[in-house]
Amino acid sequence: MRVILIVFVLCITNLMFSQDYKFGKVSKEELKETVCSIDSTANAAFLYKFRRTYYEYIKDEGFVLKTDIHERIKFYNQEGFDYATKQVRLYNGSGGEEKISNLKAYTYNIEKGKVVSEKLSKDDIFKSEANKYSNSVKFTMPNIKPGSVIEFKYQINSPYWSNVDEFIFQHDIPIKKLEAEFDVPEYYNFKVNTKGFLSVVPEVENKNGVIRFVDKSRSQIGGTVYDNSEIAYYRQVSKYHLQDIPALKEEPFVNSINNYRSSAKYELSYTKFPNSQIETYSTTWEDVVDRVYQSSNFGDELKKTAYFQSDIDALVGSVSGAEEKMAMIFDYVKSQVKWNGYYGFYADDVKKAYKSHAGSSGDINLMLTAMLRYAGLNANPVLVSTRTHGVPLFPTREGYNYVVTWVRLPNDKVALLDATDKYSVPNILPLRALNWQGRIVAENGGYGVIDLYPKNKSENSVTMMAKIDEEGALEGSYRSIKTNHRALSFRNSYNEADKDDFLEKLENRYNGIEISDYTVKNDMDLSKPIQESYKFNKESQVDIIGEKMYFSPLFHLRTKENPFKLEKREFPVDFGYPSLTSFRVILSIPEGYKIESTPESVALALPDNLGSFSYMVKGGGRNIQVMVETQINESIISPIYYEVLKEYFNTFIQKEAEQIVLTKV
Structure with a gap:
């Protein structure tokens, strides 16, 4: 009898750990659960969270980046219903538009002792322009009740093969099981940066991959000839398997809770294609700063002066003091160009922003830097990550999303300026910009680090x-x-x-x-x-x-x-x-x-x-x-x-x- 009991317990244990997370296989047990087994205070929980990001070779396009998402979420009470709405951001830039496909979504409930499902209607899927550089696909699941389970999956296709979205391993609700995978061809070398307090170590293995080519031609005697060829390569596959992940709860006086959220960020270090030289991206901070400065939307914009010369000459032509010049130009930019709410350290078009009296943070503060330099001041832009964006702990361009201006004045005085806020004064940056350190981008790509936090009370x-x-x-x-x-x-x-x-x-x-x-x-x-x-x-x-x-x-x-x-x-x-x-x-x-x-x-x-x-x-x-x-x-x-x-x-x-x-x- 004792042996039978032990076998029974082992079977039950195996069943618990072999939960079927195949899409559409939501169980009665999941729907009947009234309290989260790993956090009794949770309003909702991820029962399962899956992501696979990989590269697929497409003829005439090369490798494209794809991401498959599958999530299953349980609601314990109404306070968790916010998770019934999903919003997917899709980047839309000069290189093309990210697209979502194969979206399937269902809500599951128990009615009369049976599991019933309700499909998300296409009419309840909304696409809109989130901002100048991204679109948003948003949907809210139907028929949500305390006890409901929702499940959805979709695929994102991106032409931006170098930009891999961060793998997030922790949310403000618990996660019962998480699986994630990053599958990358040997031609791309990524470095991984992890953060947070969870122990997150992937299983890494190499697998074989193959690219098949089929070329068609006409034979001399008529008809079509097919020539098949293959290129073999290896793929590095990193897999994450996590269970019972606790919620990361918001606390007061945190610059951004995302700084402490467990995650893995893959950033392209270099590429090495057959018969091509290595092209580096962001191996060191020097590489990062040099690439930013060499961009036509950054370094070149700092050199443009023709559009403002006459105005600045009239403004400060009779002024000799550096501090007075700085103050006058700073106030002038604040009064002339209104921030349009767009973040970024690259400029869209500083001349256009000046003429239209509106621009992004990149437009405004690169313009300010160029004007100060033109007036003879030692001024440089400073790359900043705003408080909600997180802290760039490792060499990365993606870690920054904002720019301010640094000025060195006589007697070793230094001023930080941000002309996006019309009420800001020297060394009083808007709160959004007070986030650890900024990286000064000097002329010709030199750089330095500066503390963004103020010293004066x-x-x-x-x-x-x-x-x-x-x-x-x-x-x-x-x-x-x-x-x-x-x-x-x-x-x-x-x-x-x-x-x-x-x-x-x-x-x-x-x-x-x-x-x-x-x-x-x-x-x-x-x-x-x-x-x-x-x-x-x-x-x-x-x-x-x-x-x-x-x-x-x-x-x-x-x-x-x-x-x-x-x-x-x-x-x-x-x-x-x-x-x-x-x-x-x-x-x-x-x-x-x-x-x-x-x-x-x-x-x-x-x-x-x-x-x-x-x-x-x-x-x-x-x-x-x-x-x-x-x-x-x-x-x-x-x-x-x-x-x-x-x-x-x-x-x-x-x-x-x-x-x-x-x-x-």
Whole structure:
């Protein structure tokens, strides 16, 4: 009996691991599952995720790149329904258009004890232009319910044989089984770069391949003669087999969660075809920078000056100071050419962008660089990967998607400029560009590395004068001064918003506070800090119990929630820029009350001068003064400090929540 039981268990185990993932073979067991076996909190999960990318030889075209996709997804509740919509990006450039084919998709449910399927209708597949360089194919699966399973497969055909999309091994929902394969002919040499915290090692083997040619000709005696020939070659096949992959969940203060997502990126290093010389692509950073600079859409655009010469001569012809010239040209480009929202470090057409007053980040900042050089300044473009694009850890052109301008001024001063944001000032780049390091592309392809994160603190200094009445209502005035990135962020949100809508959102942020006499100074004067002021009134700000009043002296301004909730964090904490926030509250208490107790003053410091917090309350007569200051001194804090950073936030949040007690005289 014991032997029979062991055999039975082994059979069950083998069945579990030999799940049939053949397309269309969705089981009742998969549909009946109510909780994900590897993550009970998951709203959805990939039951199976398959990808094969390979090359196929086509006569008169050569090798073309193909990718086969097959995915099966389970929904446990409505919160997972976002995964019922699939969007496929297809690149569309000068070399042709990527195309999707053989799309099949079904939704599976159990009805009356049977597995039923519903096919995706062709009318529910939508193709649109995502941006100038890519199209989008989007579809949403029909008849989705908690418990449903969807399955789809398709093929992508690409003329861009050198650009292999990243193999993604981790999503924000778990994956039960993943299989991936990259099959490449010997003529292409790719290097693989992996990232993330999963152990991802492929099985690599060489296999034989053959290209068959059939040539037709007319014989001298009539009829058609067929001449068959073959070329044998080997293929390198890399296979990935992964199971029970945990979800990668979004966390606060991460530059891009994609930087930590487990993946493998294959990038072409060189090609070697029969009877041809080796052609290198991006073996080193020097290769990368040289290829970028040699492009007609980069280096050549920096040399064009005829379209702007007369305008720049008139603008700075009488100016001799380098810093003044830089500021004038920077402001001129910001005012003349509007960013169209397209990312990229190559220019489309700088002359056209200048004449039409709109262009991509490449157009605008390469134009800015060319103008600065023409005016005699030492200026170079800087390749940047935006925060959402990730960090280029290895030599790669694809790792960059943006460009800014670097200027060296007298006395060894350096300025970073980005003219895509009209509220940006020197060395205050938009947040999207604050992502580790940029790569300076000097003339003739030389390069250097520069830290993109700012060193100067962005400040928000708040003064609030208020009084409490006998009913516990709070009335007073608020004034804040914002500098650097705090000012940049405010200008973008305030100047581009409907003012009534902006004010309504501000009142809602503070739970229905009534605001009047709202004013902003220096919203368009970028040389000065933002000054924001208003009067306010808010009821029920004090707890009245018997003859005592209880309240937190920061009221609606205090921090109420710790953004760091995980027990452990693998990623750096990226604040974007160093900051200083200070509050000075001057408070009058109602007549007939006296101060019974106030919170004790405290000063905290993070290790290695990473940050600090100070809190002080002074009271006398009917007046209370509160001074609070929080500083974060580094843009990025290593995860080794996560526990102490989390505790630091907990401590000052608890401190700000402590109450002042008033009692009737």
